[in-house]
Amino acid sequence: MDEAKRIYVLDTSVLLQDPSSIYQFQPHEVVIPAIVLEEVDAKKRQMDEVGHNARRIARMIDQLREGGKLHQGVLLDRGGFIRIELNHRSFHHLKHAFADRTNDNRIIAVALNLQLEENEKAAGRKVILVSKDAIVRVKADAFDLQSEDFLNERIVEKDEGYMGYVHVESDPEMLTQLFQTRTLQTRDVVSSCYPHQFLLLQDPLKRSSSALAKVDALGQTLSPVTGRDEAIWGIQARNVQQKMVLELLLNKDIPLVTLVGKAGTGKTLLSLAAGLFQTEDMHAYRKMVVTRPLVPLGKDIGYLPGEKEEKLRPWMQPIYDNLDFLFGTKKQVELDRILSGMGAIQIEALTYIRGRSMPDQYMIIDEAQNLTKHEVKTILTRVGERSKVVLMGDPEQIDHPYLDEYTNGLTYAVETFKEEALSGHVKLVKGERSTLAQLAADLL
Template sequence: MPLPKLPSRMGTVVNATETPAAKPAPENKPAAQAAQPAARRTQKTPAAPATAKRVAEKQSATGPKLAVVSSNGNRKKRLPENQRKLFVLDTNVLLHDSNCIFKFEEHDIFLPMLVLEELDHQKKGMSEVARNARQVSRYLDGLVSEQGKLDKGVLLDKLGNVDALGTLHFQTTALSSELPISLPIGKADNVILSVVHALQTRHPKREVTLVSKDINMRLKALSLGLRAEDYYNDRVIDDSDLLYEGVMPLPDNFWTKHGKDVESWQQGGVTYYRIKGPLCSQFMVNEFVYFEGELPLYAQVKEVNGKSAVLATIRDYSHGKNNVWGVTARNREQNFALNLLMNPECDFVSLLGQAGTGKTLLALAAGLTQTLETKRYTEIIITRATVPVGDDIGFLPGTEEEKMLPWMGALEDNLEVLHLGSGNADNNLDWSKNPTMELIRSRIKVKSMNFMRGRTFLNKFLIIDEAQNLTPKQMKTLVTRAGPGTKIICLGNIAQIDTPYLTEGSSGLTYVVDRFKGWPHSGHITLQRGERSRLADYASEAL
C-alpha cells in the first residue's frame, strides 16, 4: 500500500542566518492597517497538527531570533518589541470571535484583568456568546500552560498558529492613570480606558490601540486622545457593492475580440462555445454571462483555463413551455436563478435580492417540481433565523412546526400563489383545505435551527430563508448538515439584517457567497428587479 503524500505546505522553522532578513515594519504605520490585512483574509485557525506543535515548541524555546514560514509559504520574522504594535482587546471582541487573539499577525495583544473577569461572567449558558467565552478560556489556558511567570508575556504561536508572531500580555500589575476627562469610577468601560491610557504613557514609543466592537467605547477613547478601531477580521468584504453577483454583462466588442477562433459543439441539447480572449480570465465557473447585441448570447461559464473558457447556453425559463410549477421567469436574473435551482449538478445555490424579487417563490416552485414531479428529492425542508423585527411576543405553544409557523408567513403566501396560479383551484373552496394542498404540505417540513446540530439530511431540498441574519458559524453548521443528494438554497437580503453585531460585510450570507464562488457545484445570483407589485417596487425606491 503506497504511503500518502506529504503536505505541500507546512509551517517550518529555519535559522534566521539562513534566510534573507525581512524588512521591518515602519513604526508610524496606521494601526488600522495592522489588523485589516489579516481581517480581510478571514484566515481560519484550525487545531494544529503534531508537527506544527513541535515547531511551535522549538520556536518558543529558541527565542525571538527565528524566522517562520507561515501556512501560505511567506517567510516572516518576529519583529523587535519597539516595532510591534500593542492591541488592547475589549471583551466584546473575544465574545464575537474566539480566535481573534491569533489574528493580529506580528503584533502584540494585551488583556486587562477586567476583561478576564467579564469573560468569566459570560461563560455560562448555551448561547453562541457563552460558547465563545469558554473557547477563549481554553485557548488562554493552552497558551499559559507550563509557563512560569506571565510578566514577560506568552508567545501566541505556541499552539501552532504560525501566522501569529506576536506576544500575549496579561495585566499583572495595577495600572492607574489620570484621564484627561473625569469619568465615573467603577464602570467597566472606563476601567479599560484607564488601562489603555496607562499603557500609552508607559510605552510612549509603541503604538497602543484599543480594539472594540462597541461604537460608544471607541468614541470615548478617541475623545480621550486614545487610538481605537473596530475589529475587522469578521468582515468578508469592505463594501457590499463589491460582492459577487454571479452575472457579468459582456462588452459590445466581445465578439470582435473573442470570436476569432470560436469552437462550438452540441451535447445533450446544449450548445457549447470555447472562446479565447483577455476577458476569459475574469470569468468564474458557473457565472452567467449575457450579450444583448446583434448576436445575443445567454450562457453559463462551465470551464475557465487561463485565457480560454467554455460557455454553455442555458434553458429559457421565461417561455411558458418551460414553466416550473406554473412559474415562468419574468426577467433575466430570474431565468438565471431557475437554471441554478433546476440543475441537479448544483448542490448549493444562494439568491440575494430586495423584497419582492421572487427569491422564495422561485425556490419553492423548483423544490415542488423536483420533489413531487421528478422525484429527485424526498421532501422540502424550510428553516430560518427567528429574529423578530419588533418586540418579541414571547413563548409559543405547540410542537416544533407549530412554533415555527408564525415565522413562516412567506411560505404560506407563496404556496397560495403557486396553488392558485396553477389553475386547479376552486375559488369557492378554502385553498388551504384543498386535497392538492394537503399533498403539498405532506412533503414540506418546517424545522427550527436550534435542533440542526448533529443531523444529516439525505436527498432533501433544504431552503434557508432570511439567511442574512445568520453568523458565519451558524451558516457553516447548517450547510455541513447536507448529506448525499441534498441541495441547499440560501435566500436573503443583506440590506435587511436584524441580528445585532452583524453587518453587510460580516453576515453569514455574505460569507458563503464569497467562499463558494467559483466552485463547480455551486451558483449565486443577485436578483435586481422587484416583481411583486408596482406599489412594492415604488416603496422600495421611495422609502
C-alpha cells in the same frame, strides 16, 4: 513612538466573533481587560454560536497559562505577547464625558490609561483599541485614542462581492454564432470566468441585440439561456436575474445555490416554487425542507405557548406567507391542511436541522446572512447525497450582534464556493414585490 511594536486592546466583541483573534496581532502586544473576561464568562452558558465562542476563548486563554502568569504576560510563538490587564482602570480621564461605569467605558478607560502611560515614555508605543462595536470606537475618538474595527474576518471589501454574472460587450457575429451553434468557447468572449457564471452579452452599437449565456461547470464553454416558457407553480421569471436564478435552481447537477438580494427580489418565492416543482411534480427529491435561523428582529417575543409547530409559527411566518401565495390559500387552516397532506414538505427552525443527515432533500435556508461561518460549515458538511441546498438572504439586513455584511456566513459561502463546479450564485438587484417595496429598499 515606536511604530514597530504596538499595543492592541481587544474588546469583548472581537473575542466573541473570532476567538483566534488573540493570535492575529503578532508580533505586537495584545491586552485583554479584566472586564472582558467577565463579559465572556457571562456568555459561556448560551447554547448558540456566541456561547460556543465564549467557551472556546476560555479554553484558549486557559491553555496560555502554561506559559506563565497571564496578568504578567505570556510570550506567543510568533513573537507576540498577551496579558490580562488588571490595572489601569481609573475613570479619572473619562468622568467628565462618560461618568457611568459601563463595561464599554471600563474597556475604553484601560486603553486610554495605557496610552497616557506610554506617552510619558521616551520610546512609548501606540495603543490601539480594537472593537466591532461602532459606538465604542466613536467614544474612543473623543479622547484621541486610536481605534479600529477587527477586519481579519472580512471575506470581501465593500462593493467587491461576487455577483454571479458580468456584462460583456460582444460583436453581432458572436451573438449569431451563440444562437446557431448553441455554444461558444469562453476564452473567445472573456479572459476569465467562474463555473456556472452568467454572461450578459450585448452589442455596443445595437443595444437591443443581446443574449444571456451561462458558463459550464469546467469554465470552458458558453451556452445560451432561454428561460422557461411555462410557469412553475404559477411563477415565471420577471427579470434577467430571476431567469438566472431559475436556471440554477432547476439544475440538479448544481447541489449548492447561493442567492443574495434585497427584500422583494423574489429569492424565497422562486426557491419555494422550484422546490415544489422538483419535489412534488418531478419527484427529483424525496423531501423539501425549509428553514431559517431563529434571530429576532427587534425585541425578542419571549416564550410562546403550544406545541413546537405553534411556537415556531411567528419565526417562520415569512415562509408561510410565500406558501400561501403559491397554493392560493387565504386562511391558515387551509394551508395547514395542504401541508399536512403533503408530507414531503417540512418547515423547521435551524435549531432542529443541525446534527441531522439530510440525503435526497431539497433544502432552503432563508436569512442565511444571520449565520456565522462556523454555522454555515456545520450545515453544509451534513448535507447528504443527492441533496440540493439553497442559501439565501440579504447581507445588508443582519440581526446578529457580532456579524456584518462582510463577515457573515452567507457572504463566506458565496466567496468560498465561487470557483467550485458544484455551486452557482446570483445577486438579485431588482425588486418585484411592489413599486413601494422597491423604493423603500433603495431609499431606506
